[in-house]
Amino acid sequence: MDTAISLNKVTHTYQANTPFAQNAIDNVTLQISKGSFTTIIGHTGSGKSTLVQHINALLKPTEGHLEVLGRVIDPNTTNKNLKAFRKHVGMVFQFPEKQLFEETVLKDIMFGPKNYGVNDGEAKKSAFNAMELVGLDKALADKSPFDLSGGQMRRVAIAGVLAMNPEILILDEPTAGLDPRGHQEIMDLARYLNKNKQMTIVLITHQMDDVIDYATNVIVMDKGKVVKVGSPAQVFSDPKWVYGMQLDLPSSAEFAQQLKKAGVNIGQLPLTIDALADRIVRLVGKGDTK
Numbered sequence: 127m128d129t130a131i132s133l134n135k136v137t138h139t140y141q142a143n144t145p146f147a148q149n150a151i152d153n154v155t156l157q158i159s160k161g162s163f164t165t166i167i168g169h170t171g172s173g174k175s176t177l178v179q180h181i182n183a184l185l186k187p188t189e190g191h192l193e194v195l196g197r198v199i200d201p202n203t204t205n206k207n208l209k210a211f212r213k214h215v216g217m218v219f220q221f222p223e224k225q226l227f228e229e230t231v232l233k234d235i236m237f238g239p240k241n242y243g244v245n246d247g248e249a250k251k252s253a254f255n256a257m258e259l260v261g262l263d264k265a266l267a268d269k270s271p272f273d274l275s276g277g278q279m280r281r282v283a284i285a286g287v288l289a290m291n292p293e294i295l296i297l298d299e300p301t302a303g304l305d306p307r308g309h310q311e312i313m314d315l316a317r318y319l320n321k322n323k324q325m326t327i328v329l330i331t332h333q334m335d336d337v338i339d340y341a342t343n344v345i346v347m348d349k350g351k352v353v354k355v356g357s358p359a360q361v362f363s364d365p366k367w368v369y370g371m372q373l374d375l376p377s378s379a380e381f382a383q384q385l386k387k388a389g390v391n392i393g394q395l396p397l398t399i400d401a402l403a404d405r406i407v408r409l410v411g412k413g414d415t416k
């Protein structure tokens with residue numbers, strides 16, 4: 127598979143050359159394939175947000191360099207000429223609804239395309255397409271974004287990024303604070319964009335079930351370093367190691383661990399609800415009664 131994003135010994139030091147200097151990411155080398163659904167997990171403060179902000183050159187490496195869609199970003203990269211590049215890398219920050227500012231939902235979503243010189247008619251078309259993608263009713267277009275529910279505001283913010291039709295979509299804890307239904311809708315949207323629009327998805331999450339349910343690849347960070355890269359099954363194969371990283375197991379595996387502790391021979395750790403159900407059915411001996 128082609129590489130969309132490649133980091134080569136990237137270090138980022140906040141407040142470099144001061145007594146407060148701190149390596150938020152430290153000598154990170156990794157590749158993210160085009161078309162993958164990659165999740166980044168790691169304990170709080172491990173450098174996840176710092177890492178992803180390099181992908182659209184919002185932050186530049188203090189040392190090392192990265193290459194994103196063929197463009198090199200290194201310590202000497204200036205903001206000059208970055209605009210055309212950034213169009214291809216959509217970034218949804220945590221609590222993105224805080225960045226809404228226009229009078230109407232439509233204007234807010236049109237802002238991105240218009241900023242790139244797209245005419246009104248085209249920008250409107252992109253905005254309505256994006257509204258449909260995120261499941262926002264057209265009737266909301268002329269409302270103030272500030273009159274909407276929290277979940278709707280979040281979707282307006284995401285639509286504003288999607289209206290640019292980016293090749294890479296970065297989502298930093300996009301479901302934080304949403305109810306279970308809002309959570310699933312956003313996660314399903316990410317999957318839809320990945321599968322049907324061929325977007326490369328890079329998603330930061332603290333929810334291990336999302337890693338199992340949605341991701342093709344996982345990057346685990348700890349104290350600014352990448353400590354494991356692999357498929358979800360590979361990353362969760364060693365519970366002790368996972369706990370050592372101050373991470374949880376997916377809930378089905380967590381449940382199975384409890385059964386194990388109680389003396390039940392559960393066998394290989396089930397990572398999905400289906401696998402867990404299957405294991406229990408076998409244990410209670412009903413698997414072959416029909």
Ligand SMILES: Nc1ncnc2c1ncn2[C@@H]1O[C@H](COP(=O)(O)OP(=O)(O)OP(=O)(O)O)[C@@H](O)[C@H]1O
Nearest residue numbers: 140141148150168169170171172173174175176177
């Ligand atoms: N703007 C900043 N100035 C100085 N230090 C910062 C800044 N942003 C982050 N840091 C520090 O860099 C380290 C990595 O932070 P970062 O926000 O990238 O972690 P994270 O993995 O995203 O954490 P979380 O899961 O809490 O969002 C932390 O020690 C943090 O305190």
Ligand SMILES: [Mg+2]
Nearest residue numbers: 174175176298
């Ligand atoms: Mg963060």
